[in-house]
Amino acid sequence: MALIEVRAAEAVTVRAEWRVPCVGATAYWTPDTNASRWLPPSWIAPRTVSLALGAPVASLVGTDDRALCTAAAGETAAPVRVGAGVVEESGEFAFTVEQELTPAGTPLRVRIDLTGRHFATTVRAVADWWAEEAADHPGIAPAARMPAYSTWYSLHQNVDTATVERQAALAAAIGCESIIVDDGWQTSDRTRGYGHCGDWDPNPKAFPDLAAHVAEVHRLGLSYLLWYALPFIGRHNDAWDRFKGLILREEPHLDAAVLDPRHPEVRAYLIDKVSRAVEEWGMDGVKIDFIDRFAVTCPPPAPAGADHAEVHDGVRRLVADLDARLRRTRPDVIIEHRQPYVSPGLWPYATMVRATDCPLSPAENRQRTVDCRLTAGPLAVHADMIMWHSAETPEAVAVHLVNALFSVPQISVDLGAQTEDQLSTLRFWLDVFRRHADVLQQGALEPERPDLGYPLVRAHDARTTVIARYAPLPVTLPPRQPLTTPQTVLVANADSDAVVLIGVTEPERALALVQGCRGEILSETVLDLVAGVNPVHVPTGGLLTLTRED
Structure with a gap:
């Protein structure tokens, strides 16, 4: 060293x-x-x-x-x-x-x-x-480590009070503890650009009483986060004329520009706008998007009126002052950041960091969440929103979830359109996420073979080991410790090969529970494991639970 x-x-x-x-x-x-x-x-x-x-x-x-x-x-x-x-x-x-x-x-x-x-x-x-x-972190709200529902892939900009409340009720029923309402709440435009970012007022037709709507979602049992594209000022907002001279650069393909955080009036404006979510509407937190757009390879010289010479100093002042303002009203506020803005310099001003967008790409979601876990410090790591085609099998739905096993899942499908088998799969696996959150999210993480995209990942604490298998590889159990209390090993199979080879260094007996992708019990036996490898049938999307006792 x-x-x-x-x-x-x-x-x-x-x-x-x-x-x-x-x-x-x-x-x-x-x-x-x-x-x-x-x-x-x-x-x-x-x-x-x-x-x-x-x-x-x-x-x-x-x-x-x-x-x-x-x-x-x-x-x-x-x-x-x-x-x-x-x-x-x-x-x-x-x-x-x-x-x-x-x-x-x-x-x-x-x-x-x-x-x-x-x-x-x-x-x-x-x-x-x-x-x-780094500065001491103020702490992570418990809801930030529990499964969430996101409106982005399921609804995109087509959000309104009734639609969000319907999905919130269904999300609470399957084990989610928060809902993140993404782009669309602030505009009636549905063309997916950012020309309507910057005023940050709710669309009055879709959300006529945002505070009452948030209160209803709270009654359903969920925390509420609202999306903001923090750097953008759109051409179709009233704020454009006010701030078009205080920008780092224009983004014509996005119909917007990136504000220059070195200006105190820019920071004050953004902080006032974002803080309304918590102070006026009762939100539990905010999803802060696109901080990476502030990054500039060759920043322009500090303009007249700027109180910081460097862009990164303006960014840090912006997120620090925003965090302080939000915590005045809600000390346990939830703040989401996202790849690629994963700098430890941002740790004190965030609660969680999410893998960047990789829709319908479970292997990519696995690699991104594992990468984030290794450098996230105190933050909760969230998977990119998990979605699938409506005709997807429950086994494939489980594979999506297992690929995000060592993070917090965000579900983003129309829950009202799912089959009972798909919902059963969601309920079972989200329960696994919840019951084993400590070891899955905060245990010692050991991903294998980064050159192959982490085909086997394990996490462990003093009593529990969780191993996820994404390829037809043998699974070696950790050495048995002195068994003053039972020790549990979970093996999640996300591969199409259902014969899982369990390796041990010496003979032992273990209680073995095998469950299918919906949580149905397929077998419950005592296994006599021999030194070497032992075949156990665990279906795709299924879970093997081994309890090791004296």
């Missing part, structure tokens, strides 16, 4: 570079799930990360998922350029970190981990390192 710190006596760009032998390397891991796990060549342009975009950490992974080198920068707000790649001339793997330094600014700090531990352990150690410098 090495910690490097560089300070500057004058404004200067500092670049650190080091190389490791590229022996047995299998993958290059970064928090940017869009990036392939391949080993890039060293001449690939570095990625620029900042408060609004990404996180400065990467890991070269070798065989047995051991980290050959995990590296991170300590700067989590100002832009940092992070590069890596294979040096063709030598077969080495080069890492680079580049940062602009000033005498009064943050020094360049680099953490290099060569301990050879599991890559996930080394990345979590980086998150702990960042946490040493």
Whole structure:
């Protein structure tokens, strides 16, 4: 382990570079799930990360998922350029970190981990390192760790009081504890652009009494979050003429522009608008979208009237002041952020972080949620909204859910249009999420083979181990501990191969409960496990529960 710190006596760009032998390397891991796990060549342009975009950490992974080198920068707000790649001339793997330094600014700090531990352990150690410098987190509202319902994929912009309340009632019945109303509440336009963002007044025809509507959703038993595209000012809003001169850039394809958070009047306006959700309408929280749009590669000079020279400082002031304002009314406010704005510099101002949009892509949802888990620090990690075609089988619905097992699921289908088998599958698996939330979301996470998209993932605490199988792979049970209390192992099968090979190092007996995708009991027996592998039939979308006792 090495910690490097560089300070500057004058404004200067500092670049650190080091190389490791590229022996047995299998993958290059970064928090940017869009990036392939391949080993890039060293001449690939570095990625620029900042408060609004990404996180400065990467890991070269070798065989047995051991980290050959995990590296991170300590700067989590100002832009940092992070590069890596294979040096063709030598077969080495080069890492680079580049940062602009000033005498009064943050020094360049680099953490290099060569301990050879599991890559996930080394990345979590980086998150702990960042946490040493981060402000204390105010805490996570319990509802933020429970299943949620989102209106985005199921309804898109077609939301109104009656429709939302109908879905809320159905969502509460299957085990959801919150509802997130997305784009559409603020406009009658249904063309999916952002030209109607910025005024942030409810559509009076769809939501004539928003406070009464929120109270009804609360009566149904759900918390309520409302969506805001924070950076956007749309051309078709009254605010356009007021703020069109206070922007970072126009986004013509979105029919909107990105506001410049360095202006105090911009921040005050946005904070006043977003705070109405909690202060006037009684919301439990807000979904803050598109913070990454504030990220700029070449920011314009600070304009007249700005009180911050750097864009990232304006962004931090905006989210910090917004968080403080919301917590004055609701100390346990729920605030959703999303990939790719996963910087630890944003941890104090969020409650949860969601995988970015990957509709109907369960494997992508799995990889994104696992990646988020490794760098989320104190935040709850949510899956992208889970949807499926109306003709989907209950087994396939279960596969979608199991792919999001180590996060908080957000359901986004028309619950009134689901078959009884589909609803039974939802009720069963959401109950699994709820009952085992502690280990699934906060247990030690060990994903296998990032180069193959994590075909096997496990999480454990002192008493429970959960293993999810996404490919026809054997499942090795953890060694038995002294059994003063029963120990539970859950094996969720998301693969089409129903023969799960259970591996143990020594003979043991265990109570085995096998359930189908709807929770129906298929068998309940005592298994005599022999040293080696033991075949157990667990159907696709099903769950094996092993109770290990003396």
